[in-house]
Amino acid sequence: MPDLSLATLDPMALTGANVLLWSVLTIGSYAIAKQIYRRWTHWWLMPLAVAPVLVAAAVLALHVSYRDYMRWTHWLVLLLGPATVAFAVPIYEQRVLIRRHWPVLLVGMIAGSLTAIVTSWGLASLLGLDEALRLSLVPRSISTPFAMEVSGDIGGVPDLTAVFVVITGITGAALGDMILARLPFASALARGALFGMGAHGAGTARAHQIGSAEGAIAGLVMVLVGILNVLMAPVVAMILA
Amino acid sequence: MSTHYAVSKRLHRSTALQIGAVLVFWGLGTALAVASGVPLPGGILGLALLLALLLSRRLSALSLRRGTSWFLAEMLLFFVPAVLAVLGHREFFGLIGLKILAVILVSTISVMVSTALAVEGCSRWMSRHA
Numbered sequence: 001m002p003d004l005s006l007a008t009l010d011p012m013a014l015t016g017a018n019v020l021l022w023s024v025l026t027i028g029s030y031a032i033a034k035q036i037y038r039r040w041t042h043w044w045l046m047p048l049a050v051a052p053v054l055v056a057a058a059v060l061a062l063h064v065s066y067r068d069y070m071r072w073t074h075w076l077v078l079l080l081g082p083a084t085v086a087f088a089v090p091i092y093e094q095r096v097l098i099r100r101h102w103p104v105l106l107v108g109m110i111a112g113s114l115t116a117i118v119t120s121w122g123l124a125s126l127l128g129l130d131e132a133l134r135l136s137l138v139p140r141s142i143s144t145p146f147a148m149e150v151s152g153d154i155g156g157v158p159d160l161t162a163v164f165v166v167i168t169g170i171t172g173a174a175l176g177d178m179i180l181a182r183l184p185f186a187s188a189l190a191r192g193a194l195f196g197m198g199a200h201g202a203g204t205a206r207a208h209q210i211g212s213a214e215g216a217i218a219g220l221v222m223v224l225v226g227i228l229n230v231l232m233a234p235v236v237a238m239i240l241a
Numbered sequence: 242m243s244t245h246y247a248v249s250k251r252l253h254r255s256t257a258l259q260i261g262a263v264l265v266f267w268g269l270g271t272a273l274a275v276a277s278g279v280p281l282p283g284g285i286l287g288l289a290l291l292l293a294l295l296l297s298r299r300l301s302a303l304s305l306r307r308g309t310s311w312f313l314a315e316m317l318l319f320f321v322p323a324v325l326a327v328l329g330h331r332e333f334f335g336l337i338g339l340k341i342l343a344v345i346l347v348s349t350i351s352v353m354v355s356t357a358l359a360v361e362g363c364s365r366w367m368s369r370h371a
Contacts, residue, residue, distance in 0.1 A: 026318070026321055026322060027318065029321070030315075030317070030318045030321060047317055048317055051317065051318070051321050052321050052324040052325065052327075055321055055322075055325060056325055056327075056328060059325065059328065060328075066325050066326070066328040066329055067329070069322065069325055070322050070323070070325055070326065073321075073322040074322065076318060076319050076321070076322050077319055077320060077322050077323050079312075079319045080284075080316070080319045080320060081267050081271070081282070081283060081284040081287075082263045082264050082266070082267040082284065082287070082312055083284075083312045083313065083316045083319060084267075084282070084284030084285060084287070084288055085263050085266045085267045085270065085284055085287035085288050085291055085309075085312075086263055086308070086309035086310075086312035086313050087288055087309075087313070088287075088288045088289075088291035088292040088295060088309070089291075089295070089302055089305060089306060089309040089310075090309075090313070091288075091292060092292060092295040092296065092302055093302060095296075101364075103363070103367070104360055104363045104364045104367065105360070107359050107360065107363040108356045108357075108359045108360035108363070109356070110359075111355045111356055111358075111359035112352050112353075112355060112356035112359070114355075115348075115351050115352045115355040115356070116348060116352045119344075119347065119348040119351045119352070120344060120348045123343070123344045123347055123348060124340075124341075124344050127340040127343065127344065128340075129337070129340060129341065129344070133337075133341065137341070137344055137345070137348070140345065140348075141348075141349065141352050143316075144316065144319075144320045145284060145316070145319075148320075148323070149282050149284075157326075158323070159323045159324075159326030160326060160330075162320045162323035162324050162326065163323075163324050163326060163327045163333075164341070164345060165320075166320075166324055167341075167342065167345050168345055168349055171345065171346060171349065172349055172353075175346065175349055175350055175353065176353055179350065179353050179354060179357075183354065183357070185357045185361050186361065187360070187361055187364055189360050189361075189364055190356075190357040190358075190360040190361040190364070191357065193356050193357060193360045194353045194354075194356055194357040194360075195353075197352060197353065197356040198349050198352045198353035198356065199349065199353075201316065201317075221356075227285065227288075230281065230282065230285055231281075234280065
């Protein structure tokens with residue numbers, strides 16, 4: 001009778017099985033999280049928050065090391081590369097908006113990026129957080145593929161930045177509403193830029209609910225500021241070093 | 242010409258083929274980054290390449306719209322594994338976690354207010370000097 005216990009299995013085959021199992025589990029958790037949000041639309045039930053919690057529950061329940069889990073599902077994270085490429089189409093489709101408003105939006109993106117760098121770095125230093133944390137907090141306002149890239153470039157930890165990007169997204173939409181209730185900005189341009197610059201995809205989704213102009217501007221600012229930050233990263237790294 | 246038409250018609254309809262095409266652009270961008278030694282990620286170069294083809298009308302946005310929308314809509318899935326890194330930082334579930342949260346909240350509010358003020362101020366200045 002052949003021995004079928006896991007211990008005698010070829011390690012390569014075992015890795016293959018784990019890649020399959022945990023990839024399916026991750027995609028499944030994501031699908032469930034989306035369904036939950038479709039049914040109950042509370043900000044704290046955003047798939048952004050629920051999907052990682054479901055996967056973390058599975059990892060903890062099955063006593064798997066999170067490092068192994070991250071290794072087995074790393075191919076999913078690699079897909080953030082082609083996701084960057086995909087931003088070309090919305091940029092192309094918004095070319096009229098870009099041609100008309102680029103100086104104003106550029107000023108807004110520079111102001112927002114500088115504020116993000118100075119306040120993240122300054123507050124984190126003030127509270128005594130270590131350097132890896134400070135650097136990982138800097139790119140948290142921009143969209144994930146760009147944020148993780150910038151984080152690596154300036155000496156942060158890309159995985160930690162992914163966590164901070166998620167927290168920014170979950171809280172950003174509510175913070176934006178709070179600000180607009182106290183400082184009612186007159187132009188759709190300012191309202192859209194506020195959400196796209198401050199809270200990437202989650203902010204853009206909220207801006208779309210406020211108005212189509214706000215949504216288009218937010219989406220555009222989110223994409224352009226990501227690219228701007230990747231291009232600026234070497235300079236920022238030199239200044240912060 | 243007729244084969245070209247048939248290929249582009251199939252590409253217009255199939256989300257899977259379009260996803261494949263996006264992957265090809267990413268591969269090209271990555272190869273270009275390695276070959277040229279430009280210190281930019283392959284994704285950004287792939288984006289520039291695709292945007293250049295769209296702007297020069299060598300490629301219609303329709304032929305990739307479904308594929309690119311799929312990537313943008315499901316982007317959240319791609320960083321779920323990275324977020325699990327938080328399990329390696331038990332210290333986040335304490336005082337350090339609260340400090341991080343404070344930095345994120347205060348910094349996000351500052352970023353939002355400064356961006357909106359800059360945009361509003363700049364567009365007012367431009368309409369006055371137009």
